[in-house]
Amino acid sequence: MADLETDYFVIGTGAMGMSFVDTLLTETDADIVMVDKHHAPGGHWNDAYPFVRLHQPSSFYGVASTPLGSNRIDEVGPNKGYFELASGPEILAYFESVMRERFLPSGRVRYFPMHEVVKDNALRSSITGAETGIHVRAKTVDSTYLNTTVPSTHERKFEVEEGVVCVAPGELPRRAPSHRSFVILGGGKTAMDVGVWLLDNGVAPDSIYWVCPRGSWLINRDTTQPTADFFVQSIGGFARQLTACAQALDVDDLFDRLESSGNLLRIDKSQRPSMFHFATISTGEVEQLQRIKNIIQAGHVSAITSEEIILAEGEAAAPENALYIDCTATAVERRPVCPIFAGNRITLQMVRLPNPCLSAALAAYLEAHYQDETEKNRLCEPVPICDTPEEWPAAQFGNMKNQLAWSQERPVRDFITNCRLDGFGQLVRDVDRSNAAHMEIVKTMREAGMPAAMNLQKIMAAQG
C-alpha cells in the first residue's frame, strides 16, 4: 500500500507548478502533493545569480491569487520609468510566502522539498534516501518538461585549462575585484545582464570582451507595460505587431518592420540577429551594452587556455588577468510539444509564449471545469518555444490560434481577462471609449488580427 494518497501529484514548485496549484486550489477542493528537488519553492530562481531580475514586469508574474510587488514604477536605474522587475530574492520570498501563507494553511497541499520523483509513484529524499510511495487518485502534473537551465546548474560544454578562472555569473560579485579584464561568454539575456552589471559598477568598456556567437532580437520593454498610462506603447505595440505580421513579405521583412515600429531592438545595428528568445530589455540597457566594442564573434567556445580562447571558427588572444563569466546555459530547452492533457498526466507547457505563469494557470482552470480531454487540449495547445526569427511566425500563430479559441469560449475568456497574469486583456476590455487614439488602436488590432494570422501561415508555408 502507498504511504501517501492524493488527487494531484505536482512535480516541481517553480513558477509553473506554483501557478497551476494556486488556480487548482481556487477552482476545486482537490488534495495536492507537491515535490521538488530544491529546498524552497521558486525553481530555477533558487540557483540564480545575485543581480538577476525578471525581464518583464512583476505585475503579470507569479500565481494568480497573489500580486508580486506593489506595481511601483522604478525611479532609478536602467528600468527607470517602467514597472518594477522583481529581483531573484524578491521572487523567492514571494513563492515562499505563497507556499507558507496560502498553500499549506489550506490543509489541502502537502509539500516535499529536497525530494525527487522516482518511477512516477514514489518520492525519494535527497538527504536520507528514504522512499515514500504515492497513490495518485486523479493526475500527475509534470511542470519540469520545459527544463529551464541556468548557468550555475548547467553542464559546461567547453574545456577550461587549469589556472584559467571561469565562473558562473553568481560568482561575479565575489571574484570581480581580483581581475582586470572580463570575458562574457554567451549571447543571451544572462550575458547582457552581466555586461550591464559590469558597466554599472564602473568597469571600463575596454576591459570587457564579449564572446557573442550570434546577435539577438530583443523585445522593447516599452511595449510590455501593464497599465492604461502605457496603452499607446503596450496595446499600440501589439497592434503594430499584428500589422507587421499582416503585411510582411517574409521573415526578414517581418523583423525589419517590428524593429521600425519600435517593438524590437538589437544591440548591433550592423548585423542581422539570428536568435530570438523573447528576451526583454530597455533602450537604456541597449545603449549601455553598445559601449562594449570588444566583440568576439567566431562561433561557440570550445576551449580556453591561458593564451587563447579557441572558438568553432577561430581563436582570440586571451586578455590579461581575465575573469571568464559563463553565460552559455540555454534557459528554456526546446523540446517538441506534446499534448498537455493525456490520460492521467498533465504536462505543463506554454500556451501563451512567453508567459509560463498564465499558461499553467489556464491548464489548471481547464482541468477544474472541463471533462473532455479533446476539448481541454483544443483550448490549451502548446506553443513551440522558438530559438530563431524563422521559428517566431509559428509561435506567434500558435499564440493567436489559442487566443481565438479562448475568445470564443466565454468561461475561458472571462477567466483569462480577469486573471492578473494575463497582462493586457484587461487593458483592452477597460479601454477608455472617449479616447479616440486608444479606440483607433483597438480598431487596428481587431482589423489586423485575421490578415495577420493568414499571412503568418503564408510565411510559414514559404519556409517549407
Ligand SMILES: Cc1cc2nc3c(=O)[nH]c(=O)nc-3n(C[C@H](O)[C@H](O)[C@H](O)COP(=O)(O)OP(=O)(O)OC[C@H]3O[C@@H](n4cnc5c(N)ncnc54)[C@H](O)[C@@H]3O)c2cc1C
Ligand atoms: C534568468 C531568467 C529570467 C526570466 N525572466 C522571466 C520573466 O521576466 N517573465 C517570464 O514570464 N518568464 C521569465 N523567465 C522564463 C521562465 O520560464 C520562468 O521564469 C519560470 O520561472 C520557469 O518556471 P518553471 O516552473 O517552468 O521551471 P523551473 O523554475 O525550472 O522549475 C521546475 C522545478 O522542477 C524541479 N524538478 C525537476 N525535476 C524534478 C524531479 N524529477 N523531481 C522533483 N523536482 C524536480 C526543479 O528542481 C525545479 O525547481 C525567465 C527565465 C530565466 C532563466
